[in-house]
Amino acid sequence: MTDINTYLREWTMPHVLCPGCAHGIVLRSFLEAVDQLQLDPDKLAMVAGIGCSSRLIGHVDFCTLHGTHGRAPAFATGLKLARPELNVVVLTGDGDALAIGGNHMIHAARRNIDITVLMLSNAIYGMTGGQSAPTTPEGAVASTTPAGNTEPMFDSCKLLIGAGASFVARVFAANPLEMTKVMADGITHPGFSFIEVISDCPEYFGRYNNIGGGANMLSWMTVQDEGVAGPLSAKRFVNHVPITVLSPALATGVLEREVRPVFSGIREG
Amino acid sequence: MSDVQLIQGNEACVRGALAVGCRFYAGYPITPSSEIAEQMVRLLPGIGGVFIQMEDEIASLASIIGASIAGTKAMTATSGPGFSLMQEHIGFATMAEVPCVIVNVMRGGPSTGLPTSPSQGDVMQARWGTHGDHPAIVLAPSSVGEVFDATVRAFNLSERFRTPVIVLYDEIVGHTRESVALPDSVEIVDRIQPNSDGSEFWPKRAAADGVPPMSAFGDGHRFHITGLTHGERGFPTNDPQVAEALITRLHRKVEAHAEEIIEVEVFMMDDAETAIFAYGIVGRSAREAVLRARADGVKVGLIRPLTLWPFPYAQVAEAAKQVDTLVVAEMNLGQLIGEVERAAVGQAEIVGYLRVDGEPITPTALLNVVASVSGGQA
Numbered sequence A: 001m002t003d004i005n006t007y008l009r010e011w012t013m014p015h016v017l018c019p020g021c022a023h024g025i026v027l028r029s030f031l032e033a034v035d036q037l038q039l040d041p042d043k044l045a046m047v048a049g050i051g052c053s054s055r056l057i058g059h060v061d062f063c064t065l066h067g068t069h070g071r072a073p074a075f076a077t078g079l080k081l082a083r084p085e086l087n088v089v090v091l092t093g094d095g096d097a098l099a100i101g102g103n104h105m106i107h108a109a110r111r112n113i114d115i116t117v118l119m120l121s122n123a124i125y126g127m128t129g130g131q132s133a134p135t136t137p138e139g140a141v142a143s144t145t146p147a148g149n150t151e152p153m154f155d156s157c158k159l160l161i162g163a164g165a166s167f168v169a170r171v172f173a174a175n176p177l178e179m180t181k182v183m184a185d186g187i188t189h190p191g192f193s194f195i196e197v198i199s200d201c202p203e204y205f206g207r208y209n210n211i212g213g214g215a216n217m218l219s220w221m222t223v224q225d226e227g228v229a230g231p232l233s234a235k236r237f238v239n240h241v242p243i244t245v246l247s248p249a250l251a252t253g254v255l256e257r258e259v260r261p262v263f264s265g266i267r268e269g
Numbered sequence B: 001m002s003d004v005q006l007i008q009g010n011e012a013c014v015r016g017a018l019a020v021g022c023r024f025y026a027g028y029p030i031t032p033s034s035e036i037a038e039q040m041v042r043l044l045p046g047i048g049g050v051f052i053q054m055e056d057e058i059a060s061l062a063s064i065i066g067a068s069i070a071g072t073k074a075m076t077a078t079s080g081p082g083f084s085l086m087q088e089h090i091g092f093a094t095m096a097e098v099p100c101v102i103v104n105v106m107r108g109g110p111s112t113g114l115p116t117s118p119s120q121g122d123v124m125q126a127r128w129g130t131h132g133d134h135p136a137i138v139l140a141p142s143s144v145g146e147v148f149d150a151t152v153r154a155f156n157l158s159e160r161f162r163t164p165v166i167v168l169y170d171e172i173v174g175h176t177r178e179s180v181a182l183p184d185s186v187e188i189v190d191r192i193q194p195n196s197d198g199s200e201f202w203p204k205r206a207a208a209d210g211v212p213p214m215s216a217f218g219d220g221h222r223f224h225i226t227g228l229t230h231g232e233r234g235f236p237t238n239d240p241q242v243a244e245a246l247i248t249r250l251h252r253k254v255e256a257h258a259e260e261i262i263e264v265e266v267f268m269m270d271d272a273e274t275a276i277f278a279y280g281i282v283g284r285s286a287r288e289a290v291l292r293a294r295a296d297g298v299k300v301g302l303i304r305p306l307t308l309w310p311f312p313y314a315q316v317a318e319a320a321k322q323v324d325t326l327v328v329a330e331m332n333l334g335q336l337i338g339e340v341e342r343a344a345v346g347q348a349e350i351v352g353y354l355r356v357d358g359e360p361i362t363p364t365a366l367l368n369v370v371a372s373v374s375g376g377q378a
């Protein structure tokens, strides 16, 4: 096993994350997956949008494209079609991927283009100061929902399965070994892979909703990841929810895996 | 040997793009530019290219930027409403210095406007549409043959200066069929490749002309591309000096080479007392009006920019010193007339002939304007 630090642009440190933010754990799990698969760093392109999670790609020593808010799947589509030998991984947040970028995400999934999307989901806009996101549970407090969110939230995995993604999974930042395994599976899966990583934002979501700091949020996550019977998975997860309101349970694990024709653009042969 | 064909402007655009090496097209259907996509999908696969119809114009431009970063020459085409959506990524491509070509076949606006009628209403949007201070290169062909040439030129300028280039023409130029002689080969300019190895490559360290060499993802230089303000190593910074240096360089690399970029047709200006300033389809009506007026002995000439941005201030200033009146004819409510006034600085009287009803400006209409300003019968 390689020293994970060799995949980092150490000179870009310190990173931009707040103390206790789980995004760093997620990045480490991803780098472990890259290492396990022995991916060639010269042929690994990471594409990101705007937000805390998207900023992670600046710190890794691959080919990194920090695009515009929500559009990473569209940039990634051009990269992959023009240069199929690249491994293309999109790193995005829940607001980036599901609000401003929702259209690009579902169409990339529908085409089943061979890229992997890691969506770091923390139910809030961290970088802009804690506004509510499409993943914010009902009742949760954000800077734009001071009395508690009254909008229903997206189940991103259901959305992506519906859109046609051929590999869909939900994993937890509190479970790094599983994250690495599922990420490696997603990267090697031929076709569009979508992985929602339940991360956290202690700085805003944790403070606004009295869930505590990073460590509290991670241990809370593990408790919520309960085994229940369901059509899609062995586990269900109740998202970061304030005590008063019960938000819909979310299925976890690998929720969809099917080999379908991969889209490579209209081209010869 | 050249190949004479009867084709429309939108087809000439495709032929020019393919001749200069475009191998990736992404677009979204919109009138009156859709023929470009429809031709591209037929011709690209046979020559090793890739076509994709994207979910909207925002994604279209994002994906051609992605393709260009992968080392492939790429373009998209659209019209007014789609051009509005593309502004976000015109800014990104300018900031990240990614070569790409955007064709805007102008139709009447604002909003959905007159989808099947010509207009020149996007001239200022092409210059200032995306936010922030930024340079712009915008070409304006008048005929089917010129669309071919402008598309070739757009790719070459884009590669030369690492910046998006816009080809702006209107519905009439896009849909008119003309016999054109297409050349067997065209001049091809490719982006300069770095000569340093992976670890030493700083993707935004510019050469003396202000243009940094460009590597492609997958070619062994692992580097970072961002729309955030960044230094020579390509990484974000808030350092005021670095910010100013970047924005200044982005402008300088275009403005310092304005002479290389600007093309203006100067027609029958030697003894002209009146000049018409017109571009695109209006330039053709103006040329006809000049010929007819000359037949009647009226001393009129034509200034027809094929490059709208950078604006040909020097050429217009020179004309303004010579003539009594400059007639500016545009299919909008007066967009370039302001630039003409800035260039003329009071040296000539500026008269606008502006039309926004979706109908073309005819030679007869211009002839009448020339007659009235030159005080005689034309």
Ligand code: SF4
Pocket: A016, A017, A018, A020, A021, A022, A023, A052, A053, A122, A126, A127, A200, A201, A202, A203, A204
């Ligand atoms: S604002 Fe939230 S998501 Fe962003 S770095 Fe801080 S803790 Fe992490």
